[in-house]
Amino acid sequence: MKGTMDNKRDLIFKATEKIIATKGIQGLSMQQIAQEAGVAAGTIYRYFTDKEELISELRKDVLRVVASHILENCEEGTLEQRFKRVWFNIVNFGRQRTHANLSYEQYIHLPGIDTSPHQAFERSTFEGLHHIFAEGRDAGIFHNLQDKTLFATSLEPAIALGRSIRRGQMQYDKTELEFVCNLCWQSILTPPNTTHKEQSGR
Amino acid sequence: MKGTMDNKRDLIFKATEKIIATKGIQGLSMQQIAQEAGVAAGTIYRYFTDKEELISELRKDVLRVVASHILENCEEGTLEQRFKRVWFNIVNFGRQRTHANLSYEQYIHLPGIDTSPHQAFERSTFEGLHHIFAEGRDAGIFHNLQDKTLFATSLEPAIALGRSIRRGQMQYDKTELEFVCNLCWQSILTPPNTTHKEQSGR
Amino acid sequence: MKGTMDNKRDLIFKATEKIIATKGIQGLSMQQIAQEAGVAAGTIYRYFTDKEELISELRKDVLRVVASHILENCEEGTLEQRFKRVWFNIVNFGRQRTHANLSYEQYIHLPGIDTSPHQAFERSTFEGLHHIFAEGRDAGIFHNLQDKTLFATSLEPAIALGRSIRRGQMQYDKTELEFVCNLCWQSILTPPNTTHKEQSGR
Amino acid sequence: MKGTMDNKRDLIFKATEKIIATKGIQGLSMQQIAQEAGVAAGTIYRYFTDKEELISELRKDVLRVVASHILENCEEGTLEQRFKRVWFNIVNFGRQRTHANLSYEQYIHLPGIDTSPHQAFERSTFEGLHHIFAEGRDAGIFHNLQDKTLFATSLEPAIALGRSIRRGQMQYDKTELEFVCNLCWQSILTPPNTTHKEQSGR
DNA sequence: TATGAATGAGTTTTCATTCAT
DNA sequence: CATGAATGAAAACTCATTCAT
Numbered sequence: 001m002k003g004t005m006d007n008k009r010d011l012i013f014k015a016t017e018k019i020i021a022t023k024g025i026q027g028l029s030m031q032q033i034a035q036e037a038g039v040a041a042g043t044i045y046r047y048f049t050d051k052e053e054l055i056s057e058l059r060k061d062v063l064r065v066v067a068s069h070i071l072e073n074c075e076e077g078t079l080e081q082r083f084k085r086v087w088f089n090i091v092n093f094g095r096q097r098t099h100a101n102l103s104y105e106q107y108i109h110l111p112g113i114d115t116s117p118h119q120a121f122e123r124s125t126f127e128g129l130h131h132i133f134a135e136g137r138d139a140g141i142f143h144n145l146q147d148k149t150l151f152a153t154s155l156e157p158a159i160a161l162g163r164s165i166r167r168g169q170m171q172y173d174k175t176e177l178e179f180v181c182n183l184c185w186q187s188i189l190t191p192p193n194t195t196h197k198e199q200s201g202r
Numbered sequence: 203m204k205g206t207m208d209n210k211r212d213l214i215f216k217a218t219e220k221i222i223a224t225k226g227i228q229g230l231s232m233q234q235i236a237q238e239a240g241v242a243a244g245t246i247y248r249y250f251t252d253k254e255e256l257i258s259e260l261r262k263d264v265l266r267v268v269a270s271h272i273l274e275n276c277e278e279g280t281l282e283q284r285f286k287r288v289w290f291n292i293v294n295f296g297r298q299r300t301h302a303n304l305s306y307e308q309y310i311h312l313p314g315i316d317t318s319p320h321q322a323f324e325r326s327t328f329e330g331l332h333h334i335f336a337e338g339r340d341a342g343i344f345h346n347l348q349d350k351t352l353f354a355t356s357l358e359p360a361i362a363l364g365r366s367i368r369r370g371q372m373q374y375d376k377t378e379l380e381f382v383c384n385l386c387w388q389s390i391l392t393p394p395n396t397t398h399k400e401q402s403g404r
Numbered sequence: 405m406k407g408t409m410d411n412k413r414d415l416i417f418k419a420t421e422k423i424i425a426t427k428g429i430q431g432l433s434m435q436q437i438a439q440e441a442g443v444a445a446g447t448i449y450r451y452f453t454d455k456e457e458l459i460s461e462l463r464k465d466v467l468r469v470v471a472s473h474i475l476e477n478c479e480e481g482t483l484e485q486r487f488k489r490v491w492f493n494i495v496n497f498g499r500q501r502t503h504a505n506l507s508y509e510q511y512i513h514l515p516g517i518d519t520s521p522h523q524a525f526e527r528s529t530f531e532g533l534h535h536i537f538a539e540g541r542d543a544g545i546f547h548n549l550q551d552k553t554l555f556a557t558s559l560e561p562a563i564a565l566g567r568s569i570r571r572g573q574m575q576y577d578k579t580e581l582e583f584v585c586n587l588c589w590q591s592i593l594t595p596p597n598t599t600h601k602e603q604s605g606r
Numbered sequence: 607m608k609g610t611m612d613n614k615r616d617l618i619f620k621a622t623e624k625i626i627a628t629k630g631i632q633g634l635s636m637q638q639i640a641q642e643a644g645v646a647a648g649t650i651y652r653y654f655t656d657k658e659e660l661i662s663e664l665r666k667d668v669l670r671v672v673a674s675h676i677l678e679n680c681e682e683g684t685l686e687q688r689f690k691r692v693w694f695n696i697v698n699f700g701r702q703r704t705h706a707n708l709s710y711e712q713y714i715h716l717p718g719i720d721t722s723p724h725q726a727f728e729r730s731t732f733e734g735l736h737h738i739f740a741e742g743r744d745a746g747i748f749h750n751l752q753d754k755t756l757f758a759t760s761l762e763p764a765i766a767l768g769r770s771i772r773r774g775q776m777q778y779d780k781t782e783l784e785f786v787c788n789l790c791w792q793s794i795l796t797p798p799n800t801t802h803k804e805q806s807g808r
Numbered sequence: 809t810a811t812g813a814a815t816g817a818g819t820t821t822t823c824a825t826t827c828a829t
Numbered sequence: 830c831a832t833g834a835a836t837g838a839a840a841a842c843t844c845a846t847t848c849a850t
Contacts, residue, residue, distance in 0.1 A: 635843080635844055635845080636844070636845055636846080637843095637844070637845090638844095647844095647845090647846085648846085648847075648848080651845095651846070651847085656845075656846080657844095657845065657846090
């Protein structure tokens with residue numbers, strides 16, 4: 001892990017990510033980061049103006065990593081294939097005990113979430129997901145609901161499942177997951193042979 | 203649990219909750235709590251051995267409050283009525299910008315989640331929800347999936363929707379919510395006239 | 405010196421004054437102040453928000469002390485008596501190796517001197533001196549020059565002499581000082597029997 | 607002394623002088639100097655063993671510059687002409703907002719003033735002034751007072767006036783200055799037709 | 809010579825906790 | 830019981846100085 005990068009900025013980044021993932025943002029001191037990164041405390045300040053900027057930069061980075069994992073391989077195949085690939089990307093990323101994932105969960109539910117880096121993440125994530133949701137909605141395959149609602153209904157379960165598996169609160173069971181993935185897919189589909197009059201606009 | 207009798211203790215509790223909700227757990231000092239509560243800093247130590255215990259006690263309290271809100275009025279009516287009442291309880295609680303809710307979200311995604319107070323919360327919540335899920339599953343109305351999975355599939359969307367509304371990322375639209383609530387309900391139902399052989403046990 | 409005041413704020417004040425007088429403002433650390441004052445480092449921050457405020461408050465205080473010394477007993481007697489009393493007040497205060505005097509000299513020639521505390525000092529000093537200068541000017545005894553100019557001409561020498569004596573660059577010689585004091589007094593007097601046409605307004 | 611040949615050294619000198627003049631000696635870091643001088647931080651250590659030496663060397667240089675300005679053209683003409691030229695040199699140099707002048711004022715009132723560079727400055731300045739004072743004193747034109755006293759009486763006012771003008775505390779008024787210059791000149795003169803028995807030797 | 813990244817001791821500041829009143 | 834001044838250890842941050850390039 002530390003082999004590929006010999007530049008200090010990355011070392012500091014990875015060290016911080018690791019500590020946040022392990023001990024939480026609360027127990028995060030610059031000395032600790034320096035020690036974990038194997039640099040002097042003062043060195044951190046050559047790369048980040050202060051602790052706040054370090055955390056903020058790391059947040060951006062983590063969000064980018066998460067977005068890229070979630071949106072991997074979601075541009076080929078049928079709508080269903082793409083949706084399910086994303087669904088499993090979410091579960092599989094969430095299952096991992098990686099520093100990126102663990103620190104992501106710390107960041108995401110912190111106050112000050114309505115600030116630009118997070119907004120940018122939401123946008124970039126939904127950029128990819130928007131295509132899927134828009135396509136299905138335009139084709140009349142999905143319910144005529146806003147993206148956020150479709151996401152909450154069909155993909156939030158994937159997040160929760162990944163987390164529960166990671167925490168050991170449930171067993172990883174590929175067959176069950178495929179069944180649930182299908183439920184999620186079905187749940188946002190309009191009934192095939194029904195002319196359902198939707199009530200809410202995009 | 204002790205009600206409004208133990209005045210100072212409650213003041214400290216409320217003050218802490220407010221600060222966490224407002225500025226996050228990170229920016230939380232004992233002097234701040236004391237000032238917000240209108241007591242002396244030393245007074246806090248008459249009610250809590252140290253900061254850790256204060257936070258831990260508050261966590262328990264918050265979780266209790268959340269559980270009670272979510273499970274309100276979920277013991278009468280048909281299975282569907284009870285499920286949908288819980289679903290809306292979750293959305294409506296999540297929508298609120300109350301200190302309880304905001305500090306809950308801080309607590310719930312923190313490291314050290316596998317500790318006793320959270321376990322107790324999980325148990326008490328699922329105690330209530332278990333009845334619903336078990337009843338539906340036993341009657342063959344719900345898919346034969348473990349509670350966690352049913353929860354993730356049908357109730358996590360409610361959590362996400364409440365949060366999104368609170369954050370102003372989507373509009374509150376009662377009709378849409380009722381539609382989505384129904385989708386969530388449908389998603390865990392076994393197809394009415396199919397004898398589907400479920401693949402995974404409770 | 406430390407007997408009369410047992411309150412910490414004053415202890416910190418005196419300690420800071422002493423260190424500035426001894427080692428200069430440059431070598432002034434909060435730890436040092438704390439040690440010299442016999443309090444914990446953190447205690448300083450109960451009385452001053454930060455180092456800057458401490459220094460700024462001390463500056464105000466020192467200026468007040470200096471002003472009061474210079475203006476001592478300058479309200480009784482003839483104009484000449486009052487002027488000469490001020491003149492000697494300046495020399496005698498400047499001669500002293502007191503912390504107040506030594507730190508005053510540090511402060512007075514620092515950048516940021518045009519700020520309010522210093523302005524206030526100038527005003528309060530000149531308030532007292534203004535009476536003397538105005539009286540002499542109005543009576544046609546002094547040259548019709550602005551206060552600053554009269555001050556520079558007749559009292560700056562006193563400052564310089566006090567400093568030189570303190571630094572051991574010249575001997576303290578009461579007779580000589582009285583002679584020079586008289587020169588200073590004479591220098592701003594209009595020639596007794598000459599109708600000198602002054603060129604500059606107050 | 608080494609002129610503009612030793613380029614880097616001069617750049618560092620000028621940069622330091624500028625920062626001291628602008629922000630004071632307190633806010634003076636080696637990195638700042640390096641940046642202002644356009645050299646690397648390490649380069650400074652090729653020309654000066656450490657910060658102390660840099661400041662000390664600069665002090666010497668500044669004092670030399672000041673001395674040369676003050677003593678400019680003071681070797682020709684009558685005693686009065688020479689005195690008044692020095693007097694105006696002092697005012698005019700003090701009026702300037704040059705780095706040399708501003709950093710000079712910082713240096714001159716610092717602790718550790720009794721050290722060699724300052725002594726050398728005093729000597730070189732008084733070397734020039736001594737001629738004037740000695741000549742006047744020997745000819746019985748000046749009061750029989752030591753140089754320091756004559757300086758304080760007749761030239762300190764010039765320093766104060768220059769400073770006050772620079773600080774905007776008074777207007778520059780050539781006529782007024784000439785008048786005051788004359789007062790200063792007069793103040794150290796023995797009364798023309800009096801055989802005053804002076805009381806203190808040089 | 810010159811560089812500038814890196815250092816780490818030192819500085820300012822914060823804050824959980826104690827204790828005399 | 831309650832207070833809040835005081836503590837001092839630890840945190841964030843600075844900066845003179847070094848050294849591999």
